[in-house]
Amino acid sequence: MAAGFAASSIPAFGQSGQPPVRIGMGIALSGGLAAFGKSALLAMQIWAEDQNAKGGLLGRKVELVYYDDQSNPATVPGIYAKLIDVDKVDLVISGYATNQIVAAMPTVMQKKKVFLTLFGLAANDKFNYDRYFQMQPNGPDAQAEFSKGFLQTAMTMNPKPQTIALVGGDAEFPAIALAGARDNAKALGLKVVFDRTYPPNTIEFASVVRAMKATNPDIVFVASYPPDSAGMVRAVREVGLDTVKMFGGGMIGLQSAALKSQLGASLNGVVAYDLYAPESTMKFPGVEDFLVRYRKEADKQGVDPLGFYIAPLAYAELQILGQAVEATKSLDDAKLADYIKATAFKTIAGDIKFGKRGEWAEPRILWVQYQGVAGNDIAQFKEAGKQVILYPDTFKSGTLKYPFSAASK
Incomplete structure (x- = not known):
């Protein structure tokens, strides 16, 4: 020890x-x-x-x-x-x-x-x-609040999404995050077309993404720890999610410099949970x-x-x-x-x-979208505009780009 x-x-x-x-x-x-x-x-x-x-x-x-x-x-x-x-x-x-x-x-x-x-x-x-x-x-109400901003952001799209896929690791955090997302989706009238967890220490995610893609969801919410988050993003780029309007979720690890550098432009379009972004609204x-x-x-x-x-x-x-x-x-x-x-x-x-x-008396979970990321240079993430805050309105610094295929460019 x-x-x-x-x-x-x-x-x-x-x-x-x-x-x-x-x-x-x-x-x-x-x-x-x-x-x-x-x-x-x-x-x-x-x-x-x-x-x-x-x-x-x-x-x-x-x-x-x-x-x-x-x-x-x-x-x-x-x-x-x-x-x-x-x-x-x-x-x-x-x-x-x-x-x-x-x-x-x-x-x-x-x-x-x-x-x-x-x-x-x-x-x-x-x-x-x-x-x-x-x-x-x-x-x-942490369980509900965690995914609330993601789904409220999704509901601003026109036309509004109708279906959602839920996926995450079989561990404490993903289980809680997915339970809250499930309840929030139901309250918004979204149909859950895919709801699955994968075993801890999973290293191959393409098969998970293919199974999810087959259900043709409008939006995808992922709850994952760092190694899984990187694996999911890579698998999504390999398999492609051409019909998905919005992809992301409580993907722990994307906030770190290591994964930002590794994934680089592959992050474009992903809507991710965060706590701080170098935007003018958070000084x-x-x-x-x-x-x-x-x-x-x-x-x-x-x-x-x-x-x-x-x-x-x-x-x-x-x-x-x-x-x-x-x-x-x-x-x-x-x-x-x-x-x-x-x-x-x-x-x-x-x-x-x-x-x-x-818990905090007032929530302040951020939902950001990666936009305009070029290559793998970590210095770009110190600039405003690469992690645009979509939610909450108090800190909002930009607008959602969709569908996911277009936002990924």
């Missing part, structure tokens, strides 16, 4: 004699989720450096304690047991992704720890844990300065050089935790949870207020 410790060496702490405030997590530094895990960790390390430069928390240095979960949920319970019982960390936060969060929940709940988490889709719906808070901006105070600093360090470390998807919210997660500690002057989990529930926070990712089950 690979371990890590991160803290800034600030001379002011040398004479205090107080132990550091230790924040523990399991996080993917290897395996399929590592691109996002490494990006999140770098953002958190920047926050720790910033916080220590301001005097730490409660006058004590901040130290991050982390273990590689290898993108494998089976490692997670043991990691959190070790963090809490052996390492004696003061606070815990989650690593990246729904599967990892769900795996950590029983241990965290047993120890009654406050738990800020990175991007779990409706992960607390079955636990209803009152010390859980979630950084993905799904809103109070939150402090986020651009953060991204400059993040990218400088990311270049040295070989970490995702864009930093749009997870890094701002990972930094914001610790801003929230730090603000709660300073306001309550405490590391007591119950006091921190009560404060976080009651407070609206100013962060580099915008204003954040939590509501029911620790």
